Amino acid sequence: MLSAHARLVRDLDAELQQAEGITLSSYEVLMLVAEAPDGRRRISDLSSATLLSLSGVSRLVDRLVREDLLAKERCDDDRRGWFAQITPAGRARLESARGVHRAGVRRRFLTAFSAEELRQMDGFWTRLEQPTG
Amino acid sequence: MLSAHARLVRDLDAELQQAEGITLSSYEVLMLVAEAPDGRRRISDLSSATLLSLSGVSRLVDRLVREDLLAKERCDDDRRGWFAQITPAGRARLESARGVHRAGVRRRFLTAFSAEELRQMDGFWTRLEQPTG
DNA sequence: GGACTTTAGTTGACGACGCAACGATCATCA
């Protein structure tokens, strides 16, 4: 039951890791940054947009900076803050990772389920997200 | 989409951790051991029954032994092997953890979805489990 | 302006896990 999803996530992650050398977390952060205006986003903002803690994002961004996929820029109007800024290398990596990821998702879902079923699953997931106290 | 499940697992895990001091992995292993004949199961067997590597299970079992929830027994007919054996304390902990876990699952699923929807979800999960190459 | 609280991000200590290498045991087969 729950393990199906654990397996799914693990497999998608392994696939990305193998093909592109980045984890699902890295992929998610890169995507969030790339999609943001000016291709940059605050660290704390990334933390609330993901399931990672602030310190987790901090370290993850540092790793991505070390790989030259992101850069850090001081925030002008809030000198405590930092932007994570996508680099050209980051965009390139994201682009090819996106291909791998989408192929994986497509293979697992689009070929196995009908459009109607996918709509249903999506609805279930959305309802699951509502907190229940 | 995927994050709904990540959040779900994380929350269930946190709930168990908070209430019973054991993780979802520990819970799963305790359950597998408790359900097995004679309340014991081989380490490698646990590894194939879960998503954990053999080394992961080895360490996890060691932790549970340290907490007196499991015991290790040499295997008679295969002297490389070990059984993880559930202890009375292990059964007790499992019993109360089961309550917490089931309440969590019930709250998130049974109250939010109809029986028919639960049947559908179960079908989706089962189909997701089929490897797709 | 100055005290107090809140927020952003970093860092140290730690836990959980995987991989690779290892010793020990078992299985196979000449």
Add this chain to the structure above:
DNA sequence: TGATGATCGTTGCGTCGTCAACTAAAGTCC
């Protein structure tokens, strides 16, 4: 029987993540 190869479990090392403690910078209220 003895060599060869697979399997069981452990362990060293690296990675990724959390929590708690910390610094620096805002924000708030007198």
